[in-house]
Amino acid sequence: MTRAILACTGLDKPEGSVAREVAVAGAEAAGLEIVCPVLLHRAPARYKKILEQGALTVVDGCSTRCATRLAAQVGATVERKILVSDAAKRSGQPLEASLRLGPVGLALARSLVGDLLSAPPQAAPAAESGAEFEPPTEFLVVTYDKFEFRIPAVDYAFNENDVWARAVGGVARVGISDFLQQRLTDVSYFDPPPVGAVVEQFGEMGTLESTKAVFEIVAPVSGTVVAVNEAVRANPGILNEDPYGAGWLLEVTLTHPQQDLELLLDPAAYAESVNRRAAEA
Amino acid sequence: MPDPTFMGVPRERISWFPTIDYGKCNFCMECDRFCPHQVFERREGDPRLVVANPVHCVVFCRACAKACGPDAISFPDKAETIAQIKQVRAEGGGR
Numbered sequence: 139m140t141r142a143i144l145a146c147t148g149l150d151k152p153e154g155s156v157a158r159e160v161a162v163a164g165a166e167a168a169g170l171e172i173v174c175p176v177l178l179h180r181a182p183a184r185y186k187k188i189l190e191q192g193a194l195t196v197v198d199g200c201s202t203r204c205a206t207r208l209a210a211q212v213g214a215t216v217e218r219k220i221l222v223s224d225a226a227k228r229s230g231q232p233l234e235a236s237l238r239l240g241p242v243g244l245a246l247a248r249s250l251v252g253d254l255l256s257a258p259p260q261a262a263p264a265a266e267s268g269a270e271f272e273p274p275t276e277f278l279v280v281t282y283d284k285f286e287f288r289i290p291a292v293d294y295a296f297n298e299n300d301v302w303a304r305a306v307g308g309v310a311r312v313g314i315s316d317f318l319q320q321r322l323t324d325v326s327y328f329d330p331p332p333v334g335a336v337v338e339q340f341g342e343m344g345t346l347e348s349t350k351a352v353f354e355i356v357a358p359v360s361g362t363v364v365a366v367n368e369a370v371r372a373n374p375g376i377l378n379e380d381p382y383g384a385g386w387l388l389e390v391t392l393t394h395p396q397q398d399l400e401l402l403l404d405p406a407a408y409a410e411s412v413n414r415r416a417a418e419a
Numbered sequence: 420m421p422d423p424t425f426m427g428v429p430r431e432r433i434s435w436f437p438t439i440d441y442g443k444c445n446f447c448m449e450c451d452r453f454c455p456h457q458v459f460e461r462r463e464g465d466p467r468l469v470v471a472n473p474v475h476c477v478v479f480c481r482a483c484a485k486a487c488g489p490d491a492i493s494f495p496d497k498a499e500t501i502a503q504i505k506q507v508r509a510e511g512g513g514r
Binding site: 151200201202203223298299338339340341345350351352353354356401411414415418 | 422425456477478484485487488489490498501
């Protein structure tokens with residue numbers, strides 16, 4: 139498989155200079171092939187082999203995520219992503235205002251390339267909890283216009299941000315509803331929290347990206363992440379095909395399930411909520 | 420518009436909506452193009468976007484801020500908002 143790097147190279151922001159440096163240094167140090175965003179936009183055929191068989195590391199300078207959107211537009215497989223503005227915030231060192239790369243920008247680029255070299259693009263599949271999760275068989279169906287939104291009739295609980303939890307023993311699987319997957323359209327990237335992360339109910343549990351939006355996964359339950367669905371990471375399309383079964387996102391050992399449940403909706407109440415919101419654009 | 424209540428609490432009692440820092444905003448309108456809930460409004464003759472319908476904003480959604488290149492959009496602290504919702508529920512102010 140050809141591994142390549144697509145960076146935003148935005149010329150109007152210092153983050154763009156850092157993104158470009160990450161691409162150049164990443165190519166040198168990790169042997170990644172550079173994909174020029176302008177040429178990719180103008181003549182995608184030039185990168186046919188990479189687009190059909192390869193995998194991209196995408197480097198966005200800022201949250202406009204031009205490189206991510208471009209990758210989605212041409213249907214590329216994204217195996218890894220870097221957002222320079224976020225990394226700069228996390229480092230606590232504000233970038234120089236100049237469009238030329240300064241010492242702070244260069245140090246940030248070096249550290250991001252170091253991360254690229256040390257972290258494999260696909261983590262080894264985390265062990266699943268071993269709990270048995272049967273796929274749902276009965277559904278409530280909300281219809282609006284030509285759309286149909288399915289909701290499992292039993293066993294699933296929902297928060298009002300369209301994230302479900304299904305508990306078996308002390309473990310819950312978490313995923314997004316059919317309604318949300320249809321709203322997001324094609325999900326192109328799943329960025330999960332690391333295994334071992336402790337999450338509070340309604341805290342952030344990773345993100346999903348589509349060409350439309352970056353969706354923050356709002357935790358329906360509190361607990362510790364024990365497994366990530368690597369199949370969805372490798373092929374986010376599963377999420378659109380089977381959001382309640384094979385498209386689960388995370389497994390979590392529950393901290394206080396009874397207390398969390400009081401703040402969640404049962405399937406019938408969630409169906410009412412979808413019904414009220416379905417008419418929105 | 421979105422649900423009139425959130426977790427059983429009337430939406431207008433939850434202070435969750437975006438704030439735009441006009442010192443950073445570059446008027447690209449990416450947030451307005453994204454948001455399907457008409458939280459933002461453009462006013463004729465003014466390049467600035469305004470947060471016209473704060474109660475339309477979906478509680479805990481921060482997608483517009485995540486789409487903002489110049490990082491000009493901020494939201495309240497999530498933990499404080501959760502505490503606020505729980506307090507209204509405990510006072511019997513939920514529906």
